């Protein structure tokens with residue numbers, strides 16, 4: 377993504393297991409990406425795990441459902457981790 381320098385990236389489910397590490401990784405990259413994390417904070421989401429990123433001007437947290445179009449407005453790339461990853465529940469309502 378080197379051609380995407382300075383762009384705004386959307387991470388869905390950034391408070392989950394993979395998303396938390398993905399957000400940290402992206403914010404530490406030299407490209408200067410802005411990261412918007414949209415997470416609905418289900419049982420699997422942990423807001424505290426990204427508390428340190430709140431001081432980063434390139435980071436914004438949106439408490440919302442990724443299925444809500446307003447929550448995902450004005451981004452240029454999407455990195456999707458925001459699903460209920462529990463197999464039975466995902467199959468019942470993906």
Ligand SMILES: NC(=O)c1ccc[n+]([C@@H]2O[C@H](COP(=O)([O-])OP(=O)(O)OC[C@H]3O[C@@H](n4cnc5c(N)ncnc54)[C@H](O)[C@@H]3O)[C@@H](O)[C@H]2O)c1
Nearest residue numbers: 389391392393394415416417418420421441442458459461
């Ligand atoms: N963890 C693994 O080993 C693994 C392996 C392969 C693939 N995956 C896939 O990677 C993705 C993330 O996995 P994970 O382990 O980080 O999951 P996780 O359950 O730890 O995190 C999911 C996050 O998504 C959020 N979320 C759920 N529904 C949402 C919605 N509608 N809108 C916004 N946020 C929502 C939750 O609050 C949570 O923070 C899943 O698609 C999973 O199937 C995970």
